Amino acid sequence: MPSHLSADRPAAQPPGRGSVDALISQTRRLKGDMDAVRRDAEGDGSDHPRGRWQRALYDLALHQLNDLDEHLAQLRDGPPPAAAPLEPAAPPWGSLLSRVGSAEWNLLTDEASWSGELYQILGRDPDAPPLTLDEMPSLVLDEDRPKLTAMVTNCLVDARPIDGEFRIARRDGDVRTVHMMGEPVLDTDGSTASMWAVLRDVSELRRSQRVVSETRDSLHHQRQAAQTEHRLAVELQEAVLPPWRGSLRLPHRGPRTLDLAAHHLPASMNTLIGGDWYDALELTGGETLLSVGDLTGHGVGVTSNMTMLLGAVRGMAMAGAPPGQLMVWLNQLLDATVQPALGSAVCCRYRPGTRTLVWAQAGHPAPLLFRDGTGHALAAPDGVLLGATSGAVYGQAEETLEVGDLLLLHTDGLVPGHTGTAAVNLLLDLAPRLAGNRTAEDCVRTVVQEFGEGAREDNACLLVAKVTS
Numbered sequence: 001m002p003s004h005l006s007a008d009r010p011a012a013q014p015p016g017r018g019s020v021d022a023l024i025s026q027t028r029r030l031k032g033d034m035d036a037v038r039r040d041a042e043g044d045g046s047d048h049p050r051g052r053w054q055r056a057l058y059d060l061a062l063h064q065l066n067d068l069d070e071h072l073a074q075l076r077d078g079p080p081p082a083a084a085p086l087e088p089a090a091p092p093w094g095s096l097l098s099r100v101g102s103a104e105w106n107l108l109t110d111e112a113s114w115s116g117e118l119y120q121i122l123g124r125d126p127d128a129p130p131l132t133l134d135e136m137p138s139l140v141l142d143e144d145r146p147k148l149t150a151m152v153t154n155c156l157v158d159a160r161p162i163d164g165e166f167r168i169a170r171r172d173g174d175v176r177t178v179h180m181m182g183e184p185v186l187d188t189d190g191s192t193a194s195m196w197a198v199l200r201d202v203s204e205l206r207r208s209q210r211v212v213s214e215t216r217d218s219l220h221h222q223r224q225a226a227q228t229e230h231r232l233a234v235e236l237q238e239a240v241l242p243p244w245r246g247s248l249r250l251p252h253r254g255p256r257t258l259d260l261a262a263h264h265l266p267a268s269m270n271t272l273i274g275g276d277w278y279d280a281l282e283l284t285g286g287e288t289l290l291s292v293g294d295l296t297g298h299g300v301g302v303t304s305n306m307t308m309l310l311g312a313v314r315g316m317a318m319a320g321a322p323p324g325q326l327m328v329w330l331n332q333l334l335d336a337t338v339q340p341a342l343g344s345a346v347c348c349r350y351r352p353g354t355r356t357l358v359w360a361q362a363g364h365p366a367p368l369l370f371r372d373g374t375g376h377a378l379a380a381p382d383g384v385l386l387g388a389t390s391g392a393v394y395g396q397a398e399e400t401l402e403v404g405d406l407l408l409l410h411t412d413g414l415v416p417g418h419t420g421t422a423a424v425n426l427l428l429d430l431a432p433r434l435a436g437n438r439t440a441e442d443c444v445r446t447v448v449q450e451f452g453e454g455a456r457e458d459n460a461c462l463l464v465a466k467v468t469s
Contacts, residue, residue: 024069024076027065101118105132162195177206278409375431
């Protein structure tokens, strides 16, 4: 970079006023657009780490646009009047900018000259003489003095440009961050005659950048915590609950009467493990318990509640409780917990000797029955009281199945973007395709291929039972 004292070089010509005015207009339009977007983002009042990080970035961008606006205006208007008797010429890259001061230290005469802006930045009395290079470190924080000394030494001895930051302590106690850029000025024999520099107060810019960094770190830590909780929940589920993939394998003490398969579909967003479950258990006498349901909430806490619930369901079923009575007792059990976990469930008991399905539901989609290429939802049992409190009566219904029948149990949310009757109708539309599937696993694969690829707001479970004999 050439010296600003070089006499054999023409002075740099300022840019055309019209072109700078156009840049100023563009910058101010962008500031207005940015400010409107920031106000919209702040309107939701969110205190989520991601929201704080976004607001910090908006503030940082506006700081930089404000600086750009001021700098372009100074570039258009030219340097302000000199505020010190030995005002140095402007540095070669442009005029004196807002919040930017300039200085020159003459090594031959030991004179120093500062601009008025530099006095303001450093918090010095404008009537006081400028500090020499030897006196400058007295303004700098102790831990940053070696950095300033190294920059000045490299400039004067090795003719290296200065480009670095350090912190100063002003007389009013305020600590500011200053960015310094400069070069040595060489005399005719190549030795260093003086050094000039420009210094800019970048305290607000660095503060905004720290806010962005801190909010980004907070968001990162929150994500890590969520991922850790998700991993712990998965490990807990894998330890005490049925697997979320593959076939449900029963011991089959007697002849095989049901072909079973199930699948868990996780939420497409980074949601913690939810309280959806499926389960199958072979009971005494060759009967089979099938259940699907969900608890409200996410994370390790709901997983613990689900463990308790499944243990209770299995225990009551093993004791011979029919589905309707099981729902009553389960409802009483949940009401008796310190933190009741409201949810929904469907419970089925299959008797292979008569191919009879006895089932009850509590606020849950009814099982779907597919036969000969068509399907329908089983009629809800009489006497079902949804959302009932302790002492409620849950009705139960019976359905006689046939060899080849396909029973589909599922939680809400299996069909993304659809609930209730709309979701059921879409599942029933798969009847012709399911009729061509040989195994329960093939049927599960068909459903997952149809509804498992789209965006999913919550977890879902699917259980398929095919009557084989």
